[in-house]
Amino acid sequence: MTPIDALDTLHIMGLTKEAQEAKDLILKNLHFDLPIEVSAFETNIRIVGGLLSGYELLGDEDLLEKAKDIANRLLPIFDTPTGIPFNSVHLMG
């Protein structure tokens, strides 16, 4: 989780090499086919948010694809009578 959180900060701080390494790590190792239940809030602010700010700053479409992947797995949280979301979700549906 830490490289995702830190990616945008590394870039803003001008640590280009470290940002690239973090990005490569993310693209190579980050996947969401995990049989676990996660907090929607934490997953959104750290992973969706981290990937999207990385995409915004670095422009790498692969980061956006990862963000879409995890966001799609979060979407079922909104399937409630009011539209107010559940606070957790299973990553594999």
Added chain:
Amino acid sequence: MGGYRKSTGNHLEACLAEAGTLQLEFQYLSDVTGNPIYATKALKAMDQLIAIPRGPMNLYSQNLFINKLQYSRDRFGIAGCTDSFYEYLLKLGLATGDEKYIKAYHDAADVSYE
């Protein structure tokens, strides 16, 4: 917080911060992908949070039901399960240009100062 709760019990309740701290990311995702589904669902949730009948002095409570527009407990204040909801109200208003979120933020903030 730490809501690993859906399968073990508290799937009937949410808190303001957990339900109201998703919108910036989901709005942005719709903006850059062109797929409205993320923003539609997330903003609807925000609108519903604003629509819940409020407490004394028009205060938001921290805990609410998921299956009906009603607070589940009377917990008024600014704490861990509340603060980022206000933050996202303001930021969402700025990001979307939709005045209703700015107004909701000011309505809540003004009462908090009292």
